Amino acid sequence: xxxxxxxxxxxxxxxxxxxxxxxxxxxxxxxxxxxxxxxxxxxxxxxxxxxxxxxxxxxxxxxxxxxxxxxxxxxxxxxxxxxxxxxxxxxxxxxxxxxxxxxxxxxxxxxxxxxxxxxxxxxxxxxxxxxxxxxxxxxxxxxxxxxxxxxxxxxxxxxxxxxxxxxxxxxxx
Amino acid sequence: xxxxxxxxxxxxxxxxxxxxxxxxxxxxxxxxxxxxxxxxxxxxxxxxxxxxxxxxxxxxxxxxxxxxxxxxxxxxxxxxxxxxxxxxxxxxxxxxxxxxxxxxxxxxxxxxxxxxxxxxxxxxxxxxxxxxxxxxxxxxxxxxxxxxxxxxxxxxxxxxxxxxxxxxxxxxxxxxxxxxxxxxxxxxxxxxxxxxxxxxxxxxxxxxxxxxxxxxxxxxxxxxxxxxxxxxxxxxxxxxxxxxxxxxxxxxxxxxxxxxxxxxxxxxxxxxxxxxxxxxxxxxxxxxxxxxxxxxxxxxxxxxxxxxxxxxxxxxxxxxxxxxxxxxxxxxxxxxxxxxxxxxxxxxxxxxxxxxxxxxxxxxxxxxxxxxxxxxxxxxxxxxxxxxxxxxxxxxxxx
Amino acid sequence: xxxxxxxxxxxxxxxxxxxxxxxxxxxxxxxxxxxxxxxxxxxxxxxxxxxxxxxxxxxxxxxxxxxxxxxxxxxxxxxxxxxxxxxxxxxxxxxxxxxxxxxxxxxxxxxxxxxxxxxxxxxxxxxxxxxxxxxxxxxxxxxxxxxxxxxxxxxxxxxxxxxxxxxxxxxxxxxxx
Numbered sequence: 001x002x003x004x005x006x007x008x009x010x011x012x013x014x015x016x017x018x019x020x021x022x023x024x025x026x027x028x029x030x031x032x033x034x035x036x037x038x039x040x041x042x043x044x045x046x047x048x049x050x051x052x053x054x055x056x057x058x059x060x061x062x063x064x065x066x067x068x069x070x071x072x073x074x075x076x077x078x079x080x081x082x083x084x085x086x087x088x089x090x091x092x093x094x095x096x097x098x099x100x101x102x103x104x105x106x107x108x109x110x111x112x113x114x115x116x117x118x119x120x121x122x123x124x125x126x127x128x129x130x131x132x133x134x135x136x137x138x139x140x141x142x143x144x145x146x147x148x149x150x151x152x153x154x155x156x157x158x159x160x161x162x163x164x165x166x167x168x169x170x171x172x173x
Numbered sequence: 174x175x176x177x178x179x180x181x182x183x184x185x186x187x188x189x190x191x192x193x194x195x196x197x198x199x200x201x202x203x204x205x206x207x208x209x210x211x212x213x214x215x216x217x218x219x220x221x222x223x224x225x226x227x228x229x230x231x232x233x234x235x236x237x238x239x240x241x242x243x244x245x246x247x248x249x250x251x252x253x254x255x256x257x258x259x260x261x262x263x264x265x266x267x268x269x270x271x272x273x274x275x276x277x278x279x280x281x282x283x284x285x286x287x288x289x290x291x292x293x294x295x296x297x298x299x300x301x302x303x304x305x306x307x308x309x310x311x312x313x314x315x316x317x318x319x320x321x322x323x324x325x326x327x328x329x330x331x332x333x334x335x336x337x338x339x340x341x342x343x344x345x346x347x348x349x350x351x352x353x354x355x356x357x358x359x360x361x362x363x364x365x366x367x368x369x370x371x372x373x374x375x376x377x378x379x380x381x382x383x384x385x386x387x388x389x390x391x392x393x394x395x396x397x398x399x400x401x402x403x404x405x406x407x408x409x410x411x412x413x414x415x416x417x418x419x420x421x422x423x424x425x426x427x428x429x430x431x432x433x434x435x436x437x438x439x440x441x442x443x444x445x446x447x448x449x450x451x452x453x454x455x456x457x458x459x460x461x462x463x464x465x466x467x468x469x470x471x472x473x474x475x476x477x478x479x480x481x482x483x484x485x486x487x488x489x490x491x492x493x494x495x496x497x498x499x500x501x502x503x504x505x506x507x508x509x510x511x512x513x514x515x516x517x518x519x520x521x522x523x524x525x526x527x528x529x530x531x532x533x534x535x536x537x538x539x540x541x542x543x544x545x546x547x548x549x550x551x552x553x554x555x556x557x558x559x560x561x562x563x564x565x566x567x568x569x570x571x572x
Numbered sequence: 573x574x575x576x577x578x579x580x581x582x583x584x585x586x587x588x589x590x591x592x593x594x595x596x597x598x599x600x601x602x603x604x605x606x607x608x609x610x611x612x613x614x615x616x617x618x619x620x621x622x623x624x625x626x627x628x629x630x631x632x633x634x635x636x637x638x639x640x641x642x643x644x645x646x647x648x649x650x651x652x653x654x655x656x657x658x659x660x661x662x663x664x665x666x667x668x669x670x671x672x673x674x675x676x677x678x679x680x681x682x683x684x685x686x687x688x689x690x691x692x693x694x695x696x697x698x699x700x701x702x703x704x705x706x707x708x709x710x711x712x713x714x715x716x717x718x719x720x721x722x723x724x725x726x727x728x729x730x731x732x733x734x735x736x737x738x739x740x741x742x743x744x745x746x747x748x749x
Binding site: 088 | 208209210211241244249259260263264310311322323327329330344567
């Protein structure tokens with residue numbers, strides 16, 4: 001028997017700060033209602049009766065970027081829309097995440113060759129965390145993408161990560 | 174608000190009581206609504222000039238989803254272009270496939286087998302129901318009612334399951350192609366469809382109880398955004414928008430394409446309030462009429478599907494040799510009845526396999542152009558009601 | 573009424589404004605001189621024999637080999653009635669207005685058919701046809717600072733737009749244009 005066992009009252013939870021914060025964040029990702037095109041209909045289907053994204057804590061679709069954590073870019077981004085996408089991303093509070101949903105947002109999709117007005121991937125405009133392929137992706141695929149995003153959040157740490165430390169050391173030299 | 178003095182806009186639709194005109198002046202304000210707004214059904218942007226709650230001007234700005242569909246049409250063979258028609262009106266992919274397929278068939282002189290025509294009608298009408306279900310559900314969302322959305326998507330998923338069993342896709346089908354349909358229906362498809370229709374038809378009454386006659390809903394939509402029949406025609410409105418204005422016009426009935434002349438179905442139109450159980454506040458051509466036309470059309474589509482299922486013959490599901498068609502040096506303009514109105518395809522061939530020009534006349538493009546005309550003088554909260562009742566799909570407005 | 577009869581009426585009313593007509597095609601049309609088009613349009617709408625109260629579609633064409641641009645107007649006489657039996661006036665008619673590719677000017681018909689407003693803006697945006705007298709002839713689909721008219725056959729795809737790269741690969745392979 002170790003010295004620490006049986007020393008605390010019932011109901012006390014011992015955890016790390018990282019785990020607690022990540023646990024909270026990953027289960028309350030509030031997406032922004034940001035439907036651009038066809039994929040938006042599948043995004044609506046994810047929020048509706050059969051697929052019910054609320055099971056993952058991501059069902060509170062916010063109309064304003066200032067209240068949301070996740071931007072699901074669902075549909076083709078055009079040049080006319082690109083500046084708006086960027087502005088909406090900038091309006092979101094940190095920490096913020098982006099899911100690129102569908103072939104168009106990944107790399108132009110079917111509009112790559114002749115789409116003179118289509119941005120060839122939303123990662124040219126805003127940084128993307130998770131790519132969900134498909135044209136449009138099935139709702140299951142979007143849920144899978146959301147779960148991968150939760151994995152990503154789960155492994156975040158408040159400590160300086162090794163890459164940042166290296167970068168700082170290089171800069172300090 | 175009744176005290177508002179509007180001297181610069183003498184031709185507005187609302188009445189300003191002269192006795193109420195005092196010194197109170199409010200400042201005009203420009204409100205930018207969209208392109209990211211939950212009630213604009215996509216990426217429509219409306220610039221509103223408001224005086225308090227009153228909308229003086231509402232100018233729609235489109236093009237945020239311009240995906241160069243017409244340029245792509247000039248670079249691909251018709252067979253390859255079918256998937257792009259799906260993505261124009263992505264709520265009614267089947268109907269768009271059908272319109273383009275009919276245009277190419279007419280241009281190249283391809284005869285479609287009888288069975289394929291019936292399959293096309295069944296799928297087009299199913300897609301009409303699915304599209305109207307989305308319109309119904311999201312219109313409830315626009316008006317602040319969340320539950321109808323869940324109900325309508327429950328039934329819509331069943332239709333999508335049927336589509337999926339036939340062609341493997343949930344939203345962008347490319348099932349109806351030039352010369353017929355892409356593949357034969359699965360074995361038990363018609364049985365499942367029978368079951369679905371038996372299940373679905375009573376649900377329409379449920380929708381009516383849930384939303385159509387809801388007191389708050391009627392208050393929000395009746396006598397709002399009224400479009401007269403003459404205006405509707407002049408602005409090129411089609412589909413439920415013009416039928417809501419009391420004009421009995423449906424291409425399936427008036428100039429039947431494919432085999433629609435073999436079916437018995439009605440064309441619902443907007444009726445004045447107080448008649449046929451319609452709420453008293455309703456006037457012909459308002460948001461409620463347009464909405465209700467869609468609900469009634471779901472019933473009629475069910476009737477068409479039932480008749481088509483009873484009549485469907487055995488045979489081929491596609492004409493032979495549909496790839497690499499040479500398009501003659503000629504042009505066609507074909508219109509069919511989409512869930513949103515008349516979808517037209519202008520195709521011009523030049524002797525090669527690739528069209529020289531493809532032009533799509535999107536019904537939503539014409540339907541939304543009237544927004545500034547009818548939105549003038551209404552309240553700010555009525556603008557989402559009007560946009561929702563017109564039921565636009567931006568993929569088709571911008572193409 | 574069939575297109576031949578409409579064409580004959582137009583010829584007797586306007587004479588040389590009818591530049592040409594193609595009546596044996598799958599979709600017959602008449603070619604109207606650009607400078608007379610506005611008055612012909614008003615006649616088509618208002619005359620009791622025509623009553624073309626609906627502009628269904630406006631298609632802009634690029635006829636590169638003839639060095640011309642064309643606007644094709646699909647007209648329809650819409651029966652203004654709510655009865656099941658619609659009256660006889662229910663005819664389609666197509667009008668084509670051809671202009672020089674270097675200086676394309678067509679008078680607007682947005683005062684005749686309000687729906688032409690947006691259609692003409694689209695034709696201007698995509699093909700560069702200038703509609704004289706249009707209340708607000710600006711780009712509708714592309715951004716205001718867009719360069720070039722995309723649906724012209726000799727259009728060059730943008731290499732980038734405001735720092736966002738375009739399809740450079742397309743420039744290299746360049747299949748048709």
